Amino acid sequence: MFCRLLPTSPATLLLLLIILAVTAPQALAQDELDESDEPTVEVIEDEEVEDIEDSIPRRHEVKPTLEKHRATDTTSQEKAVQKPARQQKPLKIAPNINLKEVAPPPEPEMPRTAEVEEPIAVEEPTPVPEPVAASISLFGTEILPGTSTRLSWSPGIQIASLSQPTPILVVNGVHPGPALCLVGAIHGDELNGIEIIRRVLYDLNPQELSGQVIGIPIVNLQGFQQGSRYLPDRRDLNRHFPGRARGHLADRFAHALFDGAIRHCDMLVDIHTGSFRRTNLPQLRADMNIPEVADFTRGFDRIAVVHSSGAPGMLRNAAVNIGITAVTMEAGESSRIQEHQIKAGVNSIHSLMEKYNMISRLFSWGDPEPVYYDTYWIRTEYGGILSNRISLGDRVFKGQLLGIVTDPITNAQHRIKAQDSGRVIGMAVDQVVMSGFAAYHIGAEAKIPERN
Numbered sequence: 308m309f310c311r312l313l314p315t316s317p318a319t320l321l322l323l324l325i326i327l328a329v330t331a332p333q334a335l336a337q338d339e340l341d342e343s344d345e346p347t348v349e350v351i352e353d354e355e356v357e358d359i360e361d362s363i364p365r366r367h368e369v370k371p372t373l374e375k376h377r378a379t380d381t382t383s384q385e386k387a388v389q390k391p392a393r394q395q396k397p398l399k400i401a402p403n404i405n406l407k408e409v410a411p412p413p414e415p416e417m418p419r420t421a422e423v424e425e426p427i428a429v430e431e432p433t434p435v436p437e438p439v440a441a442s443i444s445l446f447g448t449e450i451l452p453g454t455s456t457r458l459s460w461s462p463g464i465q466i467a468s469l470s471q472p473t474p475i476l477v478v479n480g481v482h483p484g485p486a487l488c489l490v491g492a493i494h495g496d497e498l499n500g501i502e503i504i505r506r507v508l509y510d511l512n513p514q515e516l517s518g519q520v521i522g523i524p525i526v527n528l529q530g531f532q533q534g535s536r537y538l539p540d541r542r543d544l545n546r547h548f549p550g551r552a553r554g555h556l557a558d559r560f561a562h563a564l565f566d567g568a569i570r571h572c573d574m575l576v577d578i579h580t581g582s583f584r585r586t587n588l589p590q591l592r593a594d595m596n597i598p599e600v601a602d603f604t605r606g607f608d609r610i611a612v613v614h615s616s617g618a619p620g621m622l623r624n625a626a627v628n629i630g631i632t633a634v635t636m637e638a639g640e641s642s643r644i645q646e647h648q649i650k651a652g653v654n655s656i657h658s659l660m661e662k663y664n665m666i667s668r669l670f671s672w673g674d675p676e677p678v679y680y681d682t683y684w685i686r687t688e689y690g691g692i693l694s695n696r697i698s699l700g701d702r703v704f705k706g707q708l709l710g711i712v713t714d715p716i717t718n719a720q721h722r723i724k725a726q727d728s729g730r731v732i733g734m735a736v737d738q739v740v741m742s743g744f745a746a747y748h749i750g751a752e753a754k755i756p757e758r759n
């Protein structure tokens with residue numbers, strides 16, 4: 308239409324120029340926005356469904372070795388030397404806090420940036436015989452070998468005066484060793500990991516530990532307080548790692564955590580639960596095509612292992628991309644504290660630390676091997692009320708009735724049956740479902756691919 312009008316009407320041309328002058332800056336501003344800024348709500352199912360279904364099956368031709376940014380056999384001392392000095396000003400020394408003692412309630416006004424909490428009982432630094440382990444520095448604070456402390460961290464996304472810092476627990480062992488990071492509640496409604504991390508960290512003695520354990524029990528503090536999986540901007544934080552310093556809120560949050568803490572890890576366990584009213588047998592999600600990650604899973608005692616390449620932006624993928632050996636641990640369901648799942652998670656992490664000679668407790672394992680599964684999901688074909696006929700962890704055979712979906716209006720009943728034999732490693736709890744809802748995650752035992 309403009310083409311037809313332009314040559315025939317000078318008045319129209321003038322009008323068009325005025326319109327362009329008014330709208331051009333807006334159009335430019337839109338262009339400058341990142342595409343990822345457009346959606347405000349992400350309806351992404353958790354890793355256990357699409358991401359696992361889309362994962363390329365394990366194969367014997369494994370990916371090239373992880374490109375470690377640092378050698379795997381590098382000692383903590385050497386790592387400390389290698390790392391570029393991130394802090395221009397001198398580091399504060401973290402007070403040595405006995406983590407077994409109860410922490411005081413947090414101060415009402417907290418600083419925007421990370422700062423050490425006031426210690427409840429500052430002990431004189433314990434004389435360390437022949438210290439050979441290195442100090443570590445996190446958020447501008449130096450943690451000496453043979454000490455444990457609480458740090459607080461803020462992603463800097465809130466109004467500074469209202470900011471609530473996230474607690475970080477650090478135990479720096481008296482002996483050198485790897486840095487293990489335990490991360491919980493990236494999804495704010497996933498509670499079992501918080502308790503797993505508390506039990507692991509508060510049970511460690513820095514005088515007996517080799518290496519460092521960094522525990523971040525509640526990453527998404529705002530989501531945790533609201534019982535929400537998401538960040539305040541309704542984004543899923545676990546799709547935005549490693550983040551960007553000048554991106555949107557989720558990007559900034561992810562970047563602050565990744566740069567401030569995650570880069571210090573040699574090994575990482577990101578602890579989650581099932582989502583959207585699904586529950587999971589304690590299990591690892593790991594990219595078994597990566598040899599180092601496959602080896603890493605061997606350290607976890609009595610736990611199911613499911614191959615999953617994961618989705619872009621997941622913490623474990625971002626960590627693996629910079630040479631950190633990382634897996635996701637799933638335990639139970641969201642919004643609940645489940646003793647059985649927590650015990651299993653703690654047990655597995657203890658066995659991992661023993662495998663890497665970080666602790667020595669002479670555990671006697673009943674079944675010291677993880678179990679690898681090839682898995683498939685069964686989705687509901689009809690909407691209605693789901694009523695389960697099996698339980699989590701059950702072994703089922705092909706054709707076995709798993710559950711019934713009943714239409715509450717017509718009373719039509721639709722039976723869901725197992726397509727193959729296997730074990731129920733994840734399932735939806737009884738609830739109202741829509742057609743297509745992933746209801747049962749069935750796994751058949753498989754062999755881990757051998758390294759070439």
Ligand SMILES: [Zn+2]
Nearest residue numbers: 494497579580
């Ligand atoms: Zn999660």
